[in-house]
Amino acid sequence: MDVRRLHPIFGAELSGPDLSQVPDQALIDLVERLMDEHVVLCIRGQGHITDEEHLRFARAFGPLELPGMYRPDEPRRMAYGLYDASNLDVNGEIVDRESLRAKFAKGNEIFHADSSFNDMPSKWSMLRGVIVPPERGDTEFVDLRHVYDELPQAMKDRIETLVAEHSFAASRIKGGASPEEAARIREIMPGAMQPMVRISPSGRKSLFVGSHAFRVEGLSDAEGTALIDELIAFASQEKFIYAHKWRQGDLLIWDNRYALHRGTAFDYVRYKRDLRRANVNEYGEERSAITAPLRAISN
Numbered sequence: 037m038d039v040r041r042l043h044p045i046f047g048a049e050l051s052g053p054d055l056s057q058v059p060d061q062a063l064i065d066l067v068e069r070l071m072d073e074h075v076v077l078c079i080r081g082q083g084h085i086t087d088e089e090h091l092r093f094a095r096a097f098g099p100l101e102l103p104g105m106y107r108p109d110e111p112r113r114m115a116y117g118l119y120d121a122s123n124l125d126v127n128g129e130i131v132d133r134e135s136l137r138a139k140f141a142k143g144n145e146i147f148h149a150d151s152s153f154n155d156m157p158s159k160w161s162m163l164r165g166v167i168v169p170p171e172r173g174d175t176e177f178v179d180l181r182h183v184y185d186e187l188p189q190a191m192k193d194r195i196e197t198l199v200a201e202h203s204f205a206a207s208r209i210k211g212g213a214s215p216e217e218a219a220r221i222r223e224i225m226p227g228a229m230q231p232m233v234r235i236s237p238s239g240r241k242s243l244f245v246g247s248h249a250f251r252v253e254g255l256s257d258a259e260g261t262a263l264i265d266e267l268i269a270f271a272s273q274e275k276f277i278y279a280h281k282w283r284q285g286d287l288l289i290w291d292n293r294y295a296l297h298r299g300t301a302f303d304y305v306r307y308k309r310d311l312r313r314a315n316v317n318e319y320g321e322e323r324s325a326i327t328a329p330l331r332a333i334s335n
Contacts, residue, residue: 039070043278046179046295048074055093055287056085064096067289071160072238076177076278076290082164083285087115090287092179094314095164099322101156101315104224114312121163121311123304133304136217143207146247147178147268147296149314153202153227154325155250157318158292167310168282173302175280180294183271184233184243191267195232195243199253200264203227206250222300224326229253234293242294243267271296 037052040228048070053063062319070077085093094100103119111126123138125131131138151158164174184192204225205218232252234244245267252260279300291299 037066041074042076042078042280045182045276045278046074047076047078047177047278047280049078049080051080055079055082056089059096061095061320068097070288071291075179075181075295076274076288077279078280079287079289080283081285085164085287087118090162090164090312091115091117092169093246093287094160094316098318099158099228099315099320101151101154101317102322104324104326113310117314119312119313119315122167123309128308130305130308138304141299144299145301146207147176147234147272147298148207148246148248149244149296150313151228151292151325152230152244153204153207153225155228156322156323156325158315159318160289160291160316162314162316163288164312165282165284165286165288165310166225166312167206167308167311168286169285169302169307171302172300173282173307173309174300175282175288176298176300177278177280177290178271178276178296180244180271180296181236181240181242183276184241186276187243189324192233195263195267198255198263199229199233200232200249200260201227201251201253202230202246202248203250204248207247232334236294243271245271246296294297 037050040049041047042049050067050070067077091100100117102117113124113126113128114120123130123141149158150161203222204227205221208221209215209218230244230249232244234242236242245264247268249264250261251257252263255263
């Protein structure tokens, strides 16, 4: 197997594994080590694997966060357990650019950590490129450990014990959702509280903020919003960003505890994009973070 860096600060590429085979302990240990060091890892050349093999590999690293419940007879394009991050409908055709689902997807173009609004202990996301556009559509990443290291000491002291509220509705509003649409989301995804500074098992501190954060405990709404915006702006500096240029068959893994990511625009109505994501938790049972059907907010 071959490992190379993707960015001077973080990120690595792993070539050689065949994820259509049951992962052995050596591969599991290698991926864990590379993720601990690099936060973002791309495993190349996995265009041949099935949804079930994707899910099997994800489960080697922890229990899955399952998508919201669907009716048993409701058609799906992919195996249950995977999240649909595409611009395609169940028939494989491009979704209307003016649909609610497409509008919600605009929120993914702001830096965020997947599932920070859930009460479940999110670990990694594993996103597989089944169909990727021939141009644009990069996914950008920031290593929040390095960002924390670069913060002025006064800011580190200020945020040391602060806790922020994260909500999926908040990020969808930033992406252009209406107050009525956001209210529907809040009914089934109430949000979660997260520390603004996280500490890894090794003792390294990391900033933890993103577009799902919208309120800071103990601060006025205006003060909290201003602080969150200031931190996201600091973290979004070009020098901190790794932009992943997709190849078909990439399996891209990132650590939601210590990294932010965002999708970038592509020619939505011209190109199909089929990305399928497994969310891995640190521990717990495999369950959905919500109890109402996701279809209620995706039509």
